[in-house]
Amino acid sequence: MNSLATFMDWLKTSQKTVVLTGAGMSTESGIPDFRSSSGWWKNIDPHTVATVTALENKYDLFHEFYSMRLTGLEQCQPHDGHYILADWEKRGFIHSIATQNVDGFHTKAGNKHVQELHGSIQTFRCHQCNESSTKEAFIQKETCQECGGVLRPNVVLFGEALPEESWTITLKNIQQADLVIVIGTSLEVYPVNQLPTMTKGKTVYINKDANPNAAYFDLIIEGKAKETLQHMQTLL
Numbered sequence: 001m002n003s004l005a006t007f008m009d010w011l012k013t014s015q016k017t018v019v020l021t022g023a024g025m026s027t028e029s030g031i032p033d034f035r036s037s038s039g040w041w042k043n044i045d046p047h048t049v050a051t052v053t054a055l056e057n058k059y060d061l062f063h064e065f066y067s068m069r070l071t072g073l074e075q076c077q078p079h080d081g082h083y084i085l086a087d088w089e090k091r092g093f094i095h096s097i098a099t100q101n102v103d104g105f106h107t108k109a110g111n112k113h114v115q116e117l118h119g120s121i122q123t124f125r126c127h128q129c130n131e132s133s134t135k136e137a138f139i140q141k142e143t144c145q146e147c148g149g150v151l152r153p154n155v156v157l158f159g160e161a162l163p164e165e166s167w168t169i170t171l172k173n174i175q176q177a178d179l180v181i182v183i184g185t186s187l188e189v190y191p192v193n194q195l196p197t198m199t200k201g202k203t204v205y206i207n208k209d210a211n212p213n214a215a216y217f218d219l220i221i222e223g224k225a226k227e228t229l230q231h232m233q234t235l236l
């Protein structure tokens with residue numbers, strides 16, 4: 001059997017399948033992979049802007065960066081690959097998705113069981129007292145109504161811990177899975193890159209490029225997320 005046929009066989013027979021998605025899932029919606037594309041915005045390395053240090057010491061720059069990302073996101077929509085994963089959940093082929101993406105597109109496409117491991121850029125809070133806020137208030141650069149602190153999106157910044165509940169649920173799902181499908185992640189971001197090693201189930205890596213970090217996967221399928229999922233959908 002070729003690797004695609006093997007994959008389809010595993011997908012159809014697995015009792016519990018977990019999908020883990022990264023930036024490569026969103027690039028086909030037009031969302032740039034800012035973690036890996038340094039220098040695309042004002043010649044500033046995003047690793048220096050998406051940080052607590054920037055939030056606390058260079059708020060203007062931090063605010064401009066996330067306002068730009070939010071404006072960019074308004075032009076983007078989930079693509080066919082997102083909708084195929086929603087269809088697979090509905091039909092019982094997959095049970096949950098854990099994602100490194102903050103765009104909320106898996107939920108928007110219709111998946112019900114989604115863990116956002118790096119948070120969400122669609123919801124906001126006060127950095128100081130955690131009071132929830134709104135996108136409008138953030139864009140308008142308002143301060144917290146409770147304490148006067150600065151507002152921020154609910155994304156996990158470099159140097160911050162992952163949301164504990166999402167991590168715990170994901171870990172449990174992965175440990176119980178008999179198939180883990182990883183789509184469009186470079187496997188470079190700790191600790192999410194550890195997740196595929198924590199299952200006793202089979203592991204499949206789908207990515208547009210070969211990746212030396214993926215050598216331990218049971219199966220590797222090279223291809224872009226959307227077109228690979230579209231092809232798989234015709235075989236299901």
Ligand SMILES: [Zn+2]
Nearest residue numbers: 126129144147
């Ligand atoms: Zn506050």
